[in-house]
Amino acid sequence: MATPRKLRILLAGPRGFCAGVDRAVLIVEKALERFGAPVFVRHEIVHNRFVVESLEAKGAVFVDELDQAPDDRPIVFSAHGVPKSVPSEAQRRNMIYVDATCPLVSKVHREAERHHREGRHVVLIGHAGHPEVVGTMGQLPDGAMTLVETVDDVAKLSFEPGTALAHATQTTLSVDETAGILDALRARYPEIQSPKKEDICYATTNRQAAAKKVAQQADAVFVIGAPNSSNSKRLVDVAHQAGCTKAKLIQRAHDIEWDYLDGVGTLGITAGASAPEVLVTEVIEACSERFDVTVEEVVTAVEDVEFKLPRVLVA
Secondary structure (H helix, E strand, O other): OOOOOOEEEEEEEOOOOHHHHHHHHHHHHHHHHHHOOOOOEEOOOOOOOOHHHHHHHHHHEEEEEEEHOOOOOOOOOOOOOOHHHHHHHHHHHHOOOOOOOOHHHEEEEEEEEHHHHOOEEEEEEEEOOOOHHHHHHHOOOOOOOOOOOOOHHHOOOOOOOOOOOOEEEOOOOOOOHHHHHHHHHHOOOOOEEOOOOOOOHHHHHHHHHHHHHHOOOOOOOEOOOOOOOHHHHHHHHHHOOOOOOOOEEEOOOOHOHHHOOOOOEEEEEEEOOOOHHHHHHHHHHHHHHOOEEEEEEEEEOOOOOOOOHHHHOOO
16 A cells, blocks of 8 residues: 655644634524524524534524514524614514624724714725625615725725715725725825724734745645635635645535645645634545645734623623
8 A cells, every 4th residue: 555645734823713703603502592493693694604504403594684584583693794774674573683793893883983973985995795895884874885896996986075085994805905905095085084903803814914824835725714705715815925826715625626736745724714623624634534644833823802792692
């Protein structure tokens, strides 16, 4: 029997679940404990099928909109945030609802509301159609916020001279990509108001920094995450920008096309903020069945952030 060839795995740290995702998943679990099944959840609680299916097995029912849920069962709003119209409708129907919006997304919502109160038009940097963007734009009246996705979009803006402006950012974007859009905005509108602290969340920033360091040393990189996960897709972009041309998003070990690792001596592995550690372990174990694997951690930051649960679940 041939000796398996060596494969060095560089494991990015931090990776996987962030505090906001931890909190959102725990909210659904606690709601099931408190109210019993079924508990309804509007949209995927986080963008990961494994997480969603695990919660479904415990009694969570995922729906696209509020009108698909009955009045007499609790409903949880996803970590990405929702437009103001959603909790308003839940209140009108006397529903028990629990808001699992990540506190860092809620911070962006509050900032947008403050700018609107103070007479500023808000320019939001983000991806059209992403649930977080839909939720953030839904905090203000129609027309009070303008979405830009690229530097070219900034060039197309046509605000009247003297318009008071502020900007906000989707929390899961690429730090480097967003910097270029911000530079273009500030160059065009020098008076635009910026957040006191950048909106891109600490977990997104940390995961991108770790992915970049791993990608600089790896022949290939696997990013474990869902295809609809913005922060996971950005990690693939970051790996490419760091010089690793073989960087790929996979959901689970069974997605691996093993010939992709032909000629690869060092494999980087990271995971998006909504991918649980069990999927990382699964990928490493699958690699160990085919190669003589050594694993090294590449840690660029240590996270100790915790977010409190909503009062309705701890009272």
